[in-house]
Amino acid sequence: xxxxxxxxxxxxxxxxxxxxQLYQKYGTxxxxxxxxxxxxxxxxxxxxxxxLKELLEQLQLEAQQKAEARPSExxxxxxxxxxxxxxxTALKERARQLIERKLDTPQxxxxxxxxxxxxxxxxxxxxxxxxxxxxxxxxxxxxxxxAVQSISDLYTRRNTLRTYLSRTAVKGSAKRQLWLNELFAxxxxxxxxxxxxxxx
Numbered sequence: 216x217x218x219x220x221x222x223x224x225x226x227x228x229x230x231x232x233x234x235x236q237l238y239q240k241y242g243t244x245x246x247x248x249x250x251x252x253x254x255x256x257x258x259x260x261x262x263x264x265x266x267l268k269e270l271l272e273q274l275q276l277e278a279q280q281k282a283e284a285r286p287s288e289x290x291x292x293x294x295x296x297x298x299x300x301x302x303x304t305a306l307k308e309r310a311r312q313l314i315e316r317k318l319d320t321p322q323x324x325x326x327x328x329x330x331x332x333x334x335x336x337x338x339x340x341x342x343x344x345x346x347x348x349x350x351x352x353x354x355x356x357x358x359x360x361x362a363v364q365s366i367s368d369l370y371t372r373r374n375t376l377r378t379y380l381s382r383t384a385v386k387g388s389a390k391r392q393l394w395l396n397e398l399f400a401x402x403x404x405x406x407x408x409x410x411x412x413x414x415x
Contacts, residue, residue, distance in 0.1 A: 218240075218274050219274050223271065225267065226268075226271075229260075235251045235252060235263065238266060241270060242266065250262075286355060289345065289349055292345060292346070293342065296338075296343065299339055310327045310328075366408060373401045373405065376398040376401070377398065380395065
């Protein structure tokens with residue numbers, strides 16, 4: 216998260232006016248925003264440091280909770296992305312060494328470039344694209360496809376049950392009652408889904 220990185224970097228230097236800018240950008244207390252802007256640094260530095268530390272802790276906690284709430288599939292993908300980035304770093308380091316040593320290894324350099332450009336970078340783009348999609352929408356694209364399929368399945372089952380019921384003349388039979396109960400449950404689910412969609 217950009218805010219976390221910026222605030223962590225600030226604690227390396229603790230330049231007052233930069234801290235004020237960070238609090239203006241990420242802080243939530245309007246009184247303190249004005250307070251830090253007015254007056255001298257000497258009287259406000261300790262409070263600014265305390266407030267930024269609390270803000271950093273809050274942002275880190277939110278980021279951790281957000282990460283833990285991600286679906287396990289996305290967590291696995293992000294672990295894969297971490298491994299791919301490590302691999303890419305190692306390959307870049309190997310390429311740098313080859314170039315610095317002026318070794319005549321164009322084939323190996325070409326293989327490194329191809330490995331990064333054709334395998335690692337596209338896969339990272341795919342994973343981070345899925346992460347960004349999840350962050351924006353709250354679900355992964357495959358999950359959306361499954362949801363659409365399940366709605367379709369509900370309609371199909373509802374229509375099947377209606378057909379069964381229209382062909383079953385004996386009222387009060389156990390099977391008919393089960394179908395009626397299932398039909399009622401399906402119609403309630405569909406109604407809930409329609410309401411949810413119309414409220415978006």
